[in-house]
Amino acid sequence: MLKIEKVKEKELRRKKDKPRIISLIKFYLLPGWRVPEFSEQEYEIEKTRSKRKFFRHLLTILTITGAIIILSFIFMGIYVPWLTQYPLQNLIPPYMAPGVPYLLPSPDHLLGTTKNGFDVLARMLWGARTSLYMALIPTVIAVGGGLILGTISAYFGGKVDYVIMRIVDLIYSLPVLVIVLILTQIFGLTLLIMLSIWGSFAIAGNLRFMRSLVLQIREMLYIKAAKTGGALRLKVMFSHILPNALPPMILTFFGQIAVTMLGIAAISYLGLVNAQIPNWGQDIAWGNIYKENFLAFLIPGLSTGLFAIAAMLIGDGLRDAIDPKLKI
Amino acid sequence: MKKSTNMVKYLIKRILTMIPMLFTVLIITWILANAMAINPLQGEVTGWDMQIYYDEMARLGLDQPLFIQFIKYIQDFFTGNWGESYSGKFEGWLVTDIIITVLPRTLEMIVLPIFIIPIIAVKLGSISAKNRKKKKDILVRSIAVIGAGFPSFWIAILLQFLIGRVLLETTYFQFDIDILNANNVELAANVPFPDIIPPQSSLLVMVMLFFLIIGGIYLIYRGNRLKKQAQPATKKYLFMLISGILICIVGIVPIMFFINTYGTKFRLLDSIIFNEPLYFWDTIGHLLLPGLAMTFISLAAITRQTRSSMLDVLNQDYIRTARAKGVPEKVIINKHALRNALLPTSNLIIGGTASALLGSLFIERIFDYPGFGDTFFTSIISGNISLINGCVMVATIILLSSNLIADVMYTIIDPRIIYT
Numbered sequence: 211m212l213k214i215e216k217v218k219e220k221e222l223r224r225k226k227d228k229p230r231i232i233s234l235i236k237f238y239l240l241p242g243w244r245v246p247e248f249s250e251q252e253y254e255i256e257k258t259r260s261k262r263k264f265f266r267h268l269l270t271i272l273t274i275t276g277a278i279i280i281l282s283f284i285f286m287g288i289y290v291p292w293l294t295q296y297p298l299q300n301l302i303p304p305y306m307a308p309g310v311p312y313l314l315p316s317p318d319h320l321l322g323t324t325k326n327g328f329d330v331l332a333r334m335l336w337g338a339r340t341s342l343y344m345a346l347i348p349t350v351i352a353v354g355g356g357l358i359l360g361t362i363s364a365y366f367g368g369k370v371d372y373v374i375m376r377i378v379d380l381i382y383s384l385p386v387l388v389i390v391l392i393l394t395q396i397f398g399l400t401l402l403i404m405l406s407i408w409g410s411f412a413i414a415g416n417l418r419f420m421r422s423l424v425l426q427i428r429e430m431l432y433i434k435a436a437k438t439g440g441a442l443r444l445k446v447m448f449s450h451i452l453p454n455a456l457p458p459m460i461l462t463f464f465g466q467i468a469v470t471m472l473g474i475a476a477i478s479y480l481g482l483v484n485a486q487i488p489n490w491g492q493d494i495a496w497g498n499i500y501k502e503n504f505l506a507f508l509i510p511g512l513s514t515g516l517f518a519i520a521a522m523l524i525g526d527g528l529r530d531a532i533d534p535k536l537k538i
Numbered sequence: 539m540k541k542s543t544n545m546v547k548y549l550i551k552r553i554l555t556m557i558p559m560l561f562t563v564l565i566i567t568w569i570l571a572n573a574m575a576i577n578p579l580q581g582e583v584t585g586w587d588m589q590i591y592y593d594e595m596a597r598l599g600l601d602q603p604l605f606i607q608f609i610k611y612i613q614d615f616f617t618g619n620w621g622e623s624y625s626g627k628f629e630g631w632l633v634t635d636i637i638i639t640v641l642p643r644t645l646e647m648i649v650l651p652i653f654i655i656p657i658i659a660v661k662l663g664s665i666s667a668k669n670r671k672k673k674k675d676i677l678v679r680s681i682a683v684i685g686a687g688f689p690s691f692w693i694a695i696l697l698q699f700l701i702g703r704v705l706l707e708t709t710y711f712q713f714d715i716d717i718l719n720a721n722n723v724e725l726a727a728n729v730p731f732p733d734i735i736p737p738q739s740s741l742l743v744m745v746m747l748f749f750l751i752i753g754g755i756y757l758i759y760r761g762n763r764l765k766k767q768a769q770p771a772t773k774k775y776l777f778m779l780i781s782g783i784l785i786c787i788v789g790i791v792p793i794m795f796f797i798n799t800y801g802t803k804f805r806l807l808d809s810i811i812f813n814e815p816l817y818f819w820d821t822i823g824h825l826l827l828p829g830l831a832m833t834f835i836s837l838a839a840i841t842r843q844t845r846s847s848m849l850d851v852l853n854q855d856y857i858r859t860a861r862a863k864g865v866p867e868k869v870i871i872n873k874h875a876l877r878n879a880l881l882p883t884s885n886l887i888i889g890g891t892a893s894a895l896l897g898s899l900f901i902e903r904i905f906d907y908p909g910f911g912d913t914f915f916t917s918i919i920s921g922n923i924s925l926i927n928g929c930v931m932v933a934t935i936i937l938l939s940s941n942l943i944a945d946v947m948y949t950i951i952d953p954r955i956i957y958t
Binding site for chain 2: 379380382383384385387388389391392393395396398468472475476480494499500504507515516518519522523
């Protein structure tokens with residue numbers, strides 16, 4: 211008898227378990243949906259309610275479209291070699307493709323050709339790969355540097371704070387775009403160096419924002435408790451203050467992606483990026499509007515804009531989800 | 539009374555801190571410009587005769603050691619001699635002369651957008667905040683997102699494309715308006731001015747008289763308000779008259795003299811003063827599309843900012859109180875809400891002005907407009923060290939002063955803010 215009861219219990223659990231996963235997914239995704247059997251586990255539901263609120267605020271149409279656009283660009287960037295028949299060697303300047311440049315769309319070239327007879331679609335797809343680097347490297351440098359230096363300058367104060375803030379003031383008073391242009395003339399047109407220069411100049415804004423956040427958090431009670439508990443300075447800084455200042459910085463991360471995309475597209479439009487790497491700014495510069503194939507100018511600009519807008523939309527959606535009081 | 543003296547102290551402090559900042563910027567840009575891997579005298583190396591090149595080096599002092607060059611440059615900088623341009627369109631010109639001729643053109647280009655943008659953008663932002671999550675709001679937001687998301691130079695080229703190609707091809711080449719798309723080289727120069735002051739400069743006298751009358755009316759108004767310290771009327775009017783004449787002589791006569799000898803360098807003003815209607819309409823035609831592109835680009839940020847701060851303000855208690863009192867909705871939006879929502883926006887408006895001046899580089903390059911940004915870019919590309927230094931100095935002065943103006947504007951918009 212005991213065995214039979216155990217088997218019955220197991221079967222019941224299995225029956226319960228299978229719909230539980232589906233119902234959990236439904237619970238997260240569909241607002242207002244409830245399982246009647248769950249009423250026994252009301253306490254556990256209370257725990258997940260905050261998560262559910264987060265998802266409900268996050269899953270708006272705009273955020274989903276932004277995520278889809280970004281994911282499709284990432285997909286393009288990763289699987290480029292399998293998506294086009296044109297290898298990278300046939301899409302960069304020394305190579306001259308046979309045929310006339312600026313051809314109209316044809317079955318061979320789905321979106322026509324640009325300068326030197328390069329395929330527009332292939333260059334756009336290869337550009338997606340570089341644009342991932344272009345968006346991520348400067349943003350990671352800028353936001354990461356802002357996080358670390360901002361906490362240091364706000365927490366230590368005194369001379370350290372004074373020196374860092376004077377440097378920030380100096381960067382704020384410089385015309386940054388022009389200084390980056392001058393620096394590209396010094397260090398050459400290597401993409402990685404240019405990206406890190408851009409990122410290190412963008413630290414300044416994030417640093418100010420982070421400093422103001424930390425100055426607010428520093429006065430909280432739990433920081434005082436940690437200090438009286440005898441925590442080390444570094445531990446207070448990086449395990450108590452930093453995690454609490456993270457959510458607003460994550461929002462700036464997405465805004466920063468849009469800004470860096472546009473800024474670096476601008477620099478590469480001026481022709482100050484290595485031409486051996488396909489990028490959308492260069493494509494816009496090549497796409498002559500008075501030539502026959504205007505898609506050569508339209509497509510790279512559209513993709514740059516879509517990338518930036520998608521990042522902005524995700525940032526806006528996350529802001530709504532994290533802090534519903536803020537309405538932007 | 540106390541607040542105003544505090545303000546003056548604060549202003550003096552800020553201006554004094556600007557000086558070391560400018561000096562450090564000058565040093566940094568000099569070092570960077572000299573570290574550039576471009577020979578500024580590339581153009582002089584022609585054929586086998588290197589003697590011309592060496593002579594030019596010796597004349598410009600580029601053959602001396604770097605630290606001597608630096609000391610000499612600093613000495614010259616503070617005496618007003620900012621060096622001379624080595625190459626390019628302005629070869630042999632003094633840098634100060636180049637900036638004086640080039641900066642007014644850019645100012646002319648951005649002056650219309652600067653006045654139009656805040657008006658339109660604040661209006662759009664408040665409209666979209668008022669009807670939140672309705673059709674109007676969605677329309678305004680999508681325009682703002684497009685303006686903020688797409689690259690500025692791409693939008694400018696798109697405008698060119700629409701007018702220069704799509705309009706042409708759809709109307710069977712009836713609307714062939716060359717003037718909108720690019721600058722004609724012949725008409726891009728300054729307005730030629732005659733030696734003698736033409737009768738049109740009586741316009742300036744009219745302006746002078748207008749200001750005199752306005753000032754007089756204001757003084758009388760203030761005098762009537764201070765009834766306790768009543769002064770004899772004749773004395774007051776006499777003082778007013780003498781001060782007005784003095785202002786005219788001190789302020790306006792040198793300006794007249796300057797205009798007579800150099801022109802104002804603003805093409806629109808010059809063409810009015812020297813009566814050249816051809817130049818006037820030509821300039822306006824060339825400024826239309828760049829101005830439109832500039833408006834559209836910087837509209838987006840201000841609209842977004844205004845919308846978000848308006849939404850914050852509309853949830854406040856005093857708005858609810860005003861609604862409960864029965865204040866009409868229009869007054870609530872325009873007076874109660876907007877004034878409080880403008881504080882974060884004002885910073886953006888003034889900062890946007892400075893960034894428009896510096897970001898005009900792309901629009902100038904696209905529309906072939908020989909302004910400040912174009913000169914800046916060509917000087918960097920050709921390694922024109924002295925011109926780069928001069929342009930960076932002007933740009934930093936503009937940025938710093940715009941920051942200062944933004945801080946002062948805060949006190950005007952929000953009287954609670956007091957600087958110490």
